[in-house]
Amino acid sequence: MPLGPSAVAGVLVEANAxxxxxxxxxxxxxxxxxxRCWLLCPDGVIERGEPYFQIDYNFCKGCGLCAYECPVKAITMVKEGDSNG
Ligand code: SF4
Ligand code: SF4
Structure with a gap:
């Protein structure tokens, strides 16, 4: 069982349409x-960047799994077009 995504972000998925x-x-x-979000994102689009984890919005599908699974509720799902976040 590989630890973490088996490919870097953007390799296995299609760009968000x-x-x-x-x-x-x-x-x-x-x-x-x-x-946890990095491990569980089904599209492998969360990167362990600095200063904190970042999401590649070109490939994120907006499934919400990362927000659901974050143990400290650090991820909020924001409506597209909203300027919040
Ligand atoms: S919303 Fe889904 S696809 Fe987007 S980063 Fe979170 S888990 Fe990955
Ligand atoms: S605290 Fe939440 S946002 Fe930060 S790495 Fe863990 S799951 Fe991801």
């Missing part, structure tokens, strides 16, 4: 860098 209705936004103040 514009149908995403909500996008995940990470609150860097709350994030503990536990890596």
């Amino acid at each position: 514009g149908w995403r209705t909500f996008r995940p936004v990470i609150n860097g103040e709350k994030c503990t860098r536990c890596q």
